[in-house]
Amino acid sequence: MNSKERVKMVFEHKEPDRVPIDLGSIGPSGISAIAYNKLCEYLGIKCSCRIFDVYQQIVIPDEPVLKRFNVDLKAILPRVDKWREERLADSSICYVPDKWRPVILPDGSKIAYDGDIVVAKMPYKGYYFDHVYRPLEDATIEDLDDFVWPAPFSFYKLPNLHCHIKKNYMIF
Structure with missing residues (x-):
């Protein structure tokens, strides 16, 4: 099988x-x-x-x-x-x-920007980035109607998905 x-x-x-x-x-x-x-x-x-x-x-x-x-x-x-x-x-x-x-800060930590907004931070010698941008933190239900949802990372080419499709693998 x-x-x-x-x-x-x-x-x-x-x-x-x-x-x-x-x-x-x-x-x-x-x-x-x-x-x-x-x-x-x-x-x-x-x-x-x-x-x-x-x-x-x-x-x-x-x-x-x-x-x-x-x-x-x-x-x-x-x-x-x-x-x-x-x-x-x-x-x-x-x-x-x-x-x-990401930008390396003087203390060795790293921050990631989306435009001019800091969206993530990794502590010095950290293993992953923490999300620090929370645009809906104080939002109401009504605020959701006017919220402009961010696009995925621009460094990924989403229209041309690339994968190694093999006929015997199940793809997700």
Whole structure:
């Protein structure tokens, strides 16, 4: 039974040959960049550690890792045209979308802007960004009608979703 068949059986409330395995097809099943680098080192697998969720520092798992754990699901992610190298809190290397440019403050913490508004902050040696912009914190129900909802990160090319669709993976 392949991955696609296995997951389809679960959705049909039928018993597959084994429980489907997920690693990173959705945010909650993802793995943080530091943990991922340590996992790859432990397994002896060379990994790229590309971060797709810059706030949570969640990576796109590499194919050798997915195969090692017999992962059944893959994400469809926005295409990133250019990646750049960064260092994580433990000094290991990761790659982030080139247009993701948080500002490093004198104390070593990082802040992220959306235009001229600070939207997120990561403490020095932190593992993820905290959302700090709360435009609806004091809003009323009536305020929601006039609220201009922000667009997704501009460094993702949403019209041209890019993914590695394999015929035997279930895609989410």
